[in-house]
């Protein structure tokens with residue numbers, strides 16, 4: 294059985310405690326590997342290595358030297374594309390067609406984009422008058438923050454981890470990454486790529502383990518980490534924020550959501566159906582930006598529901614290596630329990646189950662996988678937990694609305710504010726509604742269309758701060774003002 298070890302100071306090392314846990318393939322329930330669980334000892338070693346590399350070779354490199362190496366990291370991911378793809382698909386069960394188009398290419402792009410960006414961002418400067426008439430010049434310079442703790446989730450493991458590591462390293466920081474316990478493999482594999490690309494030892498460190506009372510907590514409690522960047526559940530974000538408060542460390546939090554899609558009668562129905570199908574069911578509904586609440590103008594409600602049902606029923610459920618499959622399992626049987634509890638709650642609360650609602654029949658070799666049916670409901674009250682809480686599964690509730698104002702009010706009615714998708718061909722309405730929806734990211738007539746130069750993050754309980762483009766550079770650097778009296 295393959296062992297997955299920590300990557301500390303350029304070497305793969307096991308845990309001193311000997312503690313390991315199983316990494317399971319959620320498509321068939323088979324154990325893929327044995328993962329070492331970090332104790333405080335390994336987390337200390339990783340943070341110390343990161344500090345030494347920050348004070349040493351990485352910190353002393355020019356921006357050109359650093360960015361050249363980061364381009365090699367991106368090239369290294371692409372050169373081992375199939376290995377990354379296999380690892381990601383086995384850890385998550387997601388279709389190869391999805392991971393080969395989104396997860397792995399974005400893993401490489403996250404290094405290239407930020408390596409290029411760091412070289413092209415101007416600094417601010419202000420001339421000022423002084424009483425003696427000679428004046429003064431203020432200018433800003435950016436310096437890396439230091440050692441960054443990166444804590445990432447399981448839904449898009451390589452993509453979401455490199456989304457943080459790429460800009461952190463481009464800015465000259467060093468990192469200690471704690472990937473999700475569900476999906477350790479690509480984060481571990483990236484250590485080999487880093488080494489081969491010439492990233493100095495200690496710049497990229499990985500410790501494996503769980504959250505509370507394990508590697509995640511040990512990392513956030515470590516006093517020598519300068520800032521934390523986290524993607525995951527809102528409740529975990531709160532815990533991390535508390536830990537980061539000790540020592541007044543900065544946090545960037547990309548958290549949960551309960552995103553609304555708003556479909557107006559003046560939409561292009563084909564586009565709205567195609568986009569909503571993706572936003573509800575892609576990655577088995579395990580995308581933070583995904584839609585779980587769909588509000589549809591009453592005059593097209595019945596047609597929309599019928600067409601979304603037909604689309605959901607045409608999804609091909611199957612394992613990653615089945616090339617026809619476009620719908621994989623959930624991440625784990627534990628997560629399936631949570632999703633199925635909402636499926637049951639919907640029935641208990643009198644929902645009309647338009648399609649799905651249970652577990653699909655799967656062949657014997659997949660019977661132990663975390664499969665669920667794509668599911669659509671109508672008829673629930675606005676305050677049902679199925680409509681107000683993040684399920685993170687392949688499901689949505691569809692509700693009719695009668696006016697634009699009502700649609701906006703419904704979309705804004707929850708404490709989350711990550712993303713929204715608006716479907717209308719009326720350009721004035723698109724601008725008007727997009728400006729009113731309380732969310733960090735609004736798509737009009739599209740979904741998950743990403744330009745990495747744009748801001749990314751959530752409002753309300755969906756997060757703190759923005760990453761993406763210059764916003765990432767802002768988080769991963771300290772801006773210093775230098776005032777020169779002339």
Ligand SMILES: NC(=O)c1ccc[n+]([C@@H]2O[C@H](COP(=O)([O-])OP(=O)(O)OC[C@H]3O[C@@H](n4cnc5c(N)ncnc54)[C@H](O)[C@@H]3O)[C@@H](O)[C@H]2O)c1
Nearest residue numbers: 446447472473503504505509510525526529547548549581
């Ligand atoms: N806003 C975004 O950009 C975004 C993107 C993807 C996922 N998400 C959210 O992530 C969630 C799904 O991911 P998940 O279930 O892995 O999230 P999670 O919060 O359970 O875990 C995320 C990471 O935090 C670690 N962790 C857990 N408890 C911790 C603790 N006490 N201290 C330190 N680390 C701890 C976990 O081990 C894991 O590595 C959903 O809520 C989803 O909406 C948000």
Ligand SMILES: O=C/C=C/C=C(\O)C(=O)O
Nearest residue numbers: 448456579580581582743
């Ligand atoms: O599941 C959440 C998806 C997040 C996507 C990104 O962070 C991104 O595209 O940069």
